[in-house]
Amino acid sequence: xxxxxxxGGGLVQPGGSLRLSCAASGFAFSYxxxxxxxxxxxxxxxxxxxxCDSRGDTYYADSVKGRFTVSRDSSxxxxxxxxxxxxxxxxAIYYCARPNGGNCNSAYSHWGQGALVTVSS
Amino acid sequence: xxxxxxxxxxxxVSLGERxxxxxxxxxxxxxxxxxxxxxxxxxxxxxxxxxLLIHWASTRESGVPDRFSGxxxxxxxxxxxxxxxxxxVAVYYCQHYYSAPFTFGQGTKVEIK
Numbered sequence: 001x002x003x004x005x006x007x008g009g010g011l012v013q014p015g016g017s018l019r020l021s022c023a024a025s026g027f028a029f030s031y032x033x034x035x036x037x038x039x040x041x042x043x044x045x046x047x048x049x050x051x052c053d054s055r056g057d058t059y060y061a062d063s064v065k066g067r068f069t070v071s072r073d074s075s076x077x078x079x080x081x082x083x084x085x086x087x088x089x090x091x092a093i094y095y096c097a098r099p100n101g102g103n104c105n106s107a108y109s110h111w112g113q114g115a116l117v118t119v120s121s
Numbered sequence: 122x123x124x125x126x127x128x129x130x131x132x133x134v135s136l137g138e139r140x141x142x143x144x145x146x147x148x149x150x151x152x153x154x155x156x157x158x159x160x161x162x163x164x165x166x167x168x169x170x171x172x173l174l175i176h177w178a179s180t181r182e183s184g185v186p187d188r189f190s191g192x193x194x195x196x197x198x199x200x201x202x203x204x205x206x207x208x209x210v211a212v213y214y215c216q217h218y219y220s221a222p223f224t225f226g227q228g229t230k231v232e233i234k
Contacts, residue, residue, distance in 0.1 A: 035223075037171075044228040045163070045171065045214050050221060059221035062122070095170055105218050107161035107176035114170055 002026040002110040004096050009115030016086050020115055022079040022096030030074035032102030036081050038092035039114070048094070049081065052104040064090075086119045093117075123147050123217050127226035133234040140202040142229045144215035149195045152219065159219035162191055162200045165228075166211045174213075175200065207233065 008020040022034070036048040049070040050059045058070050069082040079096055093114040099106035124147040134140045150159045158178035163171040173182045175191035178198055188203045202209055210233060215226040 039165070039171075044212070045165070045216070045225040047216070047223045047225060050223070061222050099218070100173075100176065105159060105220075107173050107216070107218060108163075108171070109173050109176075109182065111170035111172075 002098060004098065004110060004112035006094065006096055006112045006115035009094065009117045011118045011120065012086055013121050014087060014119055016119075017082070017084045018086065018117060020081040020083070020094055020096075020117070022081075022112055024077045024079060024096075024098070027098070027102065029072070029077040033099050033104040033106075034070075034072065034079045035097045035099065035108060036070060036079075037095045037097050037108070037111075038090075039095065040092045046092075050104065051079070053102070057104075083117070086117075088119050091117060091119045122222055123150065123219065123224055125215055125217060125224050125226040127213075127215060127229050129229060130227065131230040131232065133232045134202075134205045135234045136207065137204050138234075140205050140209070140231055142200045142213055142215075142231075144193075144198040144200070144226050146196045146198075146217055150217045150219040151195050158194050158198070159217055160191075160193070160198050161216045161218065162189075163214045163216065164209075164211045165214065171214065202231070205231070205233070 003025045005023045035050045051070045067085045096112045097108035098110040100109045128143045160178040162175040165171045179191045212228045
């Protein structure tokens with residue numbers, strides 16, 4: 001059974017940094033594409049980033065490019081999102097999501113429960 | 122970047138009646154080499170992660186009730202709930218996964234009339 005569990009959320013001041021983790025199990029993590037998606041009450045769902053299969057190609061939304069970095073540690077079956085220069089508009093619930101079959105261009109069949117990030121002074 | 126636009130933003134439907142949500146992409150998400158539309162529909166309820174309902178525009182995910190159906194091709198897509206049930210009250214999103222960034226629509230809130 002595929003399981004995804006996010007951690008690392010919390011309250012951070014504007015301009016600060018935070019690293020989210022997503023512990024994965026139940027599938028071949030190192031060969032799977034993985035995504036980060038965030039949800040805000042005002043803006044709905046927003047795709048944030050993807051790391052695509054074992055090559056490690058990465059992609060980002062324009063809103064986070066240059067500030068966020070996605071990475072993975074296959075020895076720990078863990079996905080990360082390093083978030084720097086955080087802004088109020090980054091306040092959201094952050095989900096990690098695995099696409100069907102682990103393919104880079106597939107819909108997201110498995111989601112974690114989410115980690116809340118609040119950016120406020 | 123591909124922009125996804127849903128309509129309406131919200132709708133209220135009587136129990137047992139049909140609900141229809143539209144999604145339009147700013148460019149085609151049909152990949153000609155495999156004739157597949159890279160389009161998904163998700164359901165989101167408060168306090169829960171999104172749930173995949175439909176992928177490849179019209180393929181129902183395993184376990185999803187058959188009252189949910191997806192249609193369309195190219196740039197215009199529709200999610201239909203044939204007979205609305207109380208448990209279908211949620212926000213519904215379309216998303217393309219044709220090429221990054223994989224943008225979502227703004228969401229459509231479905232309520233009971």
